Amino acid sequence: MGCNPDDQKLAQAYIDKNKTVQNSIKSIFTTHSRAIHTPFGHDTIIFDEDPLPLLLDVDTLKIADLKKIKKNKHRALLFGDDRPRFINLQRYLESVDEGEILTLPDEFKVDITNEWLLFMQTEGIDSNIMKFLASDYFYKDESDRDLIHFINQESLPQDKKIIIMSATIPVKIYKELYGERVQVIDITDVAHKGTITQHTRYSYSRNSLAKHLDNVNEKLEKRPTITFKSFNEQIDNASPDM
Known part of the structure; x- marks a missing residue:
């Protein structure tokens, strides 16, 4: 089934506008997420508040959701192979100790580009499984053995000056992440002028x-x-x- 021509035009217009913005040399106002993920040509990025929640993206996975993803439906009908696609990952997560911070072993990492359709075709999934498969660290909840907490770490561009304007920025965390690259400019002695x-x-x-x-x-x-x-x-x- 082909796409609606009007929808195609809208999609192409959106892509063209994004390319124009990406190649612009003028100042650009955009979202924090796009500033992190889009390779703009500018040499400086300014955040008007702390972007740490995007840099250290915390989420959860329900182990039970892995059981819902079956192997190829046609194979299941022909050969009775109705086992969960991620049965080994499911068993591994069920076996880990609560509260221990771990990294996902390479044997459980899959090529998401080959699996996304399987996720899309599975109903009743509440967790972002693709995001978990690309996570950096995870641990099992100490009060709910079916719940996995995980974190995905994004990086700030290495070749750009990053300015973060925040009154409550966790400097210690940023220094752990970016080391000597972090410079703190404290302007707490600013005096208000005018009337609010x-x-x-x-x-x-x-x-x-x-x-x-x-x-x-x-x-x-x-x-x-x-x-x-x-x-x-x-x-x-x-x-x-x-």
Whole structure:
């Protein structure tokens, strides 16, 4: 079955725009994940907050999910071979001690490109098995023997200057990961200039704004205002370009 021509055009347009951005020499605002995984041509990457949760990505696996992945369905019907595809991995994980930090032995690592369709065709899986198979470390939960905690470590680009702006960054962890590459610039003595006026009665989230528009507009001074895109027509002096 072929793809819808309109969908193909949309997909190609998305790919083309990504290539344009990737090759741009101008400043680019993007997500933390894309900044880590996309090979932009810039020599400096600035994070506006700590990206550690993406660099050390922690997740869980249910051993029971491995039992749901069977070998080739046609082979199962013809030869009665209905054993789980990952029976050896399942038995290994069931045998490890709780709380011990381990790495997945090479014998259990598989070529994910050959297995993804099998995962996609299996219903009822709650765990990201492909992610686990590429994990760096794991351990079995001490109170739930069916639960495996694992971590995937991503790397920051080696050939770029990385600037992380955070007031709560765990410096010790970064030094363990990146050694002498880490330099800390402490600017805790910054003094505020100007006045901050905060109205705390309402949260002024999208939902809150919809209920209290008149109240908001009464309090706003006649200055350019940054708001949600969907409220640009309702907030006085909204500045869509800011």
